[in-house]
Amino acid sequence: MVMSAFIVSEVTMSRAVAALATAEERANTYPTTGGNAFSDTAVALARAILAGDAAAAFGLADEIHESAQGSIDGLTMLGRKLYALNQRAIIARYGDRPDDDFQAIPEFTYDSAWAESADEGDWSFKEDECPKISALSCLLYQCSEGDVPNDPLYQRIQARLAVLNAEWKAGAAERAKTAATRAAERKAKERVKLLAENTHLVTKEAKPDWSxxxxxxxxxxxxxxxxxxxxxxxxxxxxxxxxxxxxxxxxxxxxxxxxxxxxxxxxxxxxxxxxxxxxxxxxxxxxxxxxxxxxxxxxxWTLEGVRKAYAKAHPGTQEVIDEGWYNRDYSNQDERSRIHWIRDAWNNCSL
CATH class of the missing domain: 3.30.70 (Alpha-Beta Plaits)
Structure with a gap:
């Protein structure tokens, strides 16, 4: 999906300017910690947001996501804020679009690797959740810190979430019915396949009186x-x-x-x-x-079987295996290793 320039709100614009200044400052503050490359990417991202270049911003945000994992705390937090800033810009551009547009934007898939601490929670999707609701909830969480209640972008996300949640709840019964129908169809197909592949086995129909x-x-x-x-x-x-x-x-x-x-x-x-x-x-x-x-x-096992298994696993190795091989002195490292070698050979060799 190719996206052209995107619209950013005044709040997002001002934060991009602030983030740009912070990134440039970080580049000078941590010159020997690998911070330069990271901050250069952050600077490029902030500039891409200011320029409305969505394609560049998305790629740079992913780059920051990866590099932030091994950076010092300050730079990691900077990376998170800039990544959230990019997501805010996406919302500003697509927040009022129909559901189909939300589904089409790959950037709305939230990576659970970002949820590194218990305080942040686990934002990975669950089977019974709507992906669009999960993504918007995540973005709302990301951009809520420091926002004032009258932030138009924040309010738009909340309003969109309210609509999606209402629609999701209203369709719960229908989704459950559809899921049950599909499960029954899959099960019926699997039954036919298994019966065709296992004609030599006894079925319930063949022996109805058997448990x-x-x-x-x-x-x-x-x-x-x-x-x-x-x-x-x-x-x-x-x-x-x-x-x-x-x-x-x-x-x-x-x-x-x-x-x-x-x-x-x-x-x-x-x-x-x-x-x-x-x-x-x-x-x-x-x-x-x-x-x-x-x-x-x-x-x-039999002694003969153990000897055959060992010879099969270690051809050409001379090892005297007697009846008490499994009950040696475990306090002796050599004896313990010997027992494990024999046992591994026995466990992994068919006779």
Whole structure:
């Protein structure tokens, strides 16, 4: 989007003049701290704002944004003020335009990297927020410091926000309905795709009398047998007052990571230790082919298997591995390192 010269209010103009003077002063005050390059950019930005050169101002503002992160506090604050000044000029030019124009201006996307402290807050967009409202709220916050109540630009932003907020709230029900419809359509498409790709698995329609957990256990068995022929797996399911679980056990064979990639598709969610609660997740695969509240995988080892894994991971290395390899003296650095080497080989090698 190409933008021509833009209009600035008298308040913005006067602040640009002040910022220009401050920038020039900073360049002389901090000659040995890398401040010159930064201040030169700030001077150029202030001049671009005064000249109404939007394209130049936008590019310089981004440059200041990046360089301000590693500068001394005074220059960082100068960069923020000049960046906000640029945003004020955008509002002055586009503040009265229809919503489509707001949507078309890429500069209205606020970068959450600017919210560096808790006092400033996190201005990153959330899914349930209107981007235009978030951007305008952010700009209002940026340019409010030091403004007098009768600042015309400040009042225009407030008025625009009031209109957008009213429209956003009025359309909440319709947005929720549209979102639900789209989610249902996505889910239906995913169901069709999953059923076509997994004709070898048991569905609820095929076994209506089976519980979801039992169906999941059976399908895990089928998938593991298909993926790892010749490896013996024990897949058991259990129900209890708080839900249900599936335990998958095997000896040697594939890594735990490879088995989890299959088994965890049947997980209904995860436990959050910080809140002591279980969080269910939408899982179309689990709804079709069964799911369990908890899915556990445990790979047992044999001495022969550990030796093979180590030889595979470290070919040509001579290492004597006995039955007690996993229970060495951890106070000894060499022994501890040796155990980790063997364990890493075992954990990452399929047999």
């Amino acid at each position: 979801s957990c039992r169906r999941a256990a059976e399908n895990i068995r089928r998938e593991l047998k298909r993926k790892f022929p010749g490896v013996k797996f024990s897949v058991t399911s259990d129900s209890f007052a708080g839900g249900n679980s599936i335990d998958v056990k095997w000896t040697d064979g594939p890594t735990e990571r490879d088995v989890k990639a299959i088994a965890y598709r049947h997980s209904a969610g995860s436990f959050d230790g910080s809140t002591d609660s279980y969080n269910y997740a939408e899982n179309v695969f689990g709804e079709l082919f069964g799911q369990s509240k908890y899915v556990n995988c445990s790979r047992e």
